[in-house]
Amino acid sequence: MKEVTLKDIAQILGISVTTVSKALKGYKDVSPETRKSVLMLAENLNYKPNAVALNLKNQETRTIGVIVPEIVHNFFSSCLHGIIAEAEKNGYLVIILQSGESDLLEQKQLEMLVDKRVDGILIAIADATDEYSHIQRIIKKEIPIVLFDKVTEQLPCSKVTIDDKKAAYNAVKVLIDSGCKKIAHLRGPLGASNAVDRHEGYVSALEAHGIAYDPSLVYMCDGYSINDGKQHAEDAYKENPDIDGVFCITDMVAAGAIAYFNEEKISIPDQISVMGFSNSPISSIIRPSLSTVDQPGRQMGKEAVSLLIEEIVKLKKKEPVEHYHVQLPTNIVVRDSVKSNPRP
Amino acid sequence: MKEVTLKDIAQILGISVTTVSKALKGYKDVSPETRKSVLMLAENLNYKPNAVALNLKNQETRTIGVIVPEIVHNFFSSCLHGIIAEAEKNGYLVIILQSGESDLLEQKQLEMLVDKRVDGILIAIADATDEYSHIQRIIKKEIPIVLFDKVTEQLPCSKVTIDDKKAAYNAVKVLIDSGCKKIAHLRGPLGASNAVDRHEGYVSALEAHGIAYDPSLVYMCDGYSINDGKQHAEDAYKENPDIDGVFCITDMVAAGAIAYFNEEKISIPDQISVMGFSNSPISSIIRPSLSTVDQPGRQMGKEAVSLLIEEIVKLKKKEPVEHYHVQLPTNIVVRDSVKSNPRP
DNA sequence: CTGAAAGCGCTTACAG
DNA sequence: CTGAAAGCGCTTACAG
Structure with missing residues (x-):
């Protein structure tokens, strides 16, 4: 009609x-x-x-584009929830794309969004991305862009993250305070900023508490699945039967580790304590329940959109835009996978 | 620039x-x-x-809008994954909105999408929606729309679902075959088509196996959270201590039931068997692991987009469009929450 | 108070 | 082979 x-x-x-x-x-x-x-x-x-006619006239689309590595992932879908809600509140609609952690797809999708003439872009950088010229190009074009969760310091634009290093430091400190002396780390890919930061936090927590950092206790997960966790928990345990703690990049990876230890009748937390990251629903469902870092996904999404829309508005008014790096606070949720009352 | x-x-x-x-x-x-x-x-x-100029000229936006009740939900995010991927493959971008199961929001968002001039709409109807004039209006305007997962037979448009009734029938049959004689049902809201169908499947499975349907064994969950499951499992058990099976509308609800039974040291599956619905990751993580109906979210999304794009294309060519109700096959994943080898 | 004209960026039937 | 004109649906500076 x-x-x-x-x-x-x-x-x-x-x-x-x-x-x-x-x-x-x-x-x-x-x-x-x-x-x-x-x-x-x-x-x-x-x-x-007719919105399209208005868009043409006004040179804006009131649409923002978002690229996440994977939508079927509690943390990212929480971010998206925050993004969509906050954007809607400000009269913007949201187009969502998934990179699948692929740099090639990320590049292609970024271009699609630009071609679509979105007013601004939000992106959590794919693990496989190791150079940022495609994003640099967006910045040069003066299209507002805000990075979230997986970011890089190499780009002049706003970012929203947690303080991954500090969060990891605190998480590992909880393990140490509970009595762990030999803590393995199931880490994420080298290309992921948060994986790098969490690894750094792990290292500095050890060193701050008089435990020498031993690189052979660090295992690199290719993905973030339960199987990655299972696999590498097994490797870690077989190569170092005396580990008494495992710090995992993700709750899913931690769930895999727990599954392995349970199968092998290795007692958690008595023999080995496990720490996850994200506080996703599985952390309270799994047995023993998982201690983890609460990562405020929804708020991160909300914050990222706010910064983005602020930039869009300023750009329209030809006002100068500033860049911020917002770091959201986190806290640790201690559950049964870590010993309590460690120091009697 | x-x-x-x-x-x-x-x-x-x-x-x-x-x-x-x-x-x-x-x-x-x-x-x-x-x-x-x-x-x-x-x-x-x-x-x-300039895509906007082309959109105006061509009277199309190559954008489709999707409304789901909640994005932070394994099943729906899986659907979205399928939707986005398949749309992208066909040159369409996807705008996503969440109704939060609210009829009012759903109405408002539907209008936003129409105003935005999307080429077509995909929607999983909110639980609170009990009349469909807002959707009827879309259909009258000849804007292609496809319902998925939560649908209604009252509207002349294409639908993609599983056969919820049959899936529930089979799930309850597994419980019965494993020896259950008194099976409670933690059901979903009356307004949700899939909840209604699953309830019907539950009833007919009982009746087909010589078990009288007892409405007092059916408990209505307001939401789909763990707490809903806990709460109603407790009610069900306290009011009927002799139940030996529980069929849950959702894996999350089942997880709540399991949590309650575990806390009360009620043995699963020896005393009570539990059946979930969806086959989300938690069903294999929880202990005992959860038997459940595998619900192909990603494929459902893919199928829905295909139907929608087909309609969009036909409409453009002024060809007549037909409506289909695609029902995707499901199968049951039996895990430890149901007794095996029941009939020796 | 009203409306013709120009313009946003593109396409295409038509005239030359 | 080239381009002026009309049109997609709207806005707004300007003339009357």
């Missing part, structure tokens, strides 16, 4: 499109009678301005 | 916009030299057609 246009209204009323437009937009220089008849007819015909 | 337009190219080359457009689009009636210089300059300037 054909949508009603200004032209239709103008023709019916025998006046010009200009006048109809003005009446609808509340311009003063329209006679009360004309205004009234226009408004009434528009109402009756259920006139809705 | 200003984007390059046809006008820019035309001015630099001293030719008309028309000719530039034709050269770029490979029209025959352009001299080889002109074509070449246009192509080269466009390449150098990295010219990209």
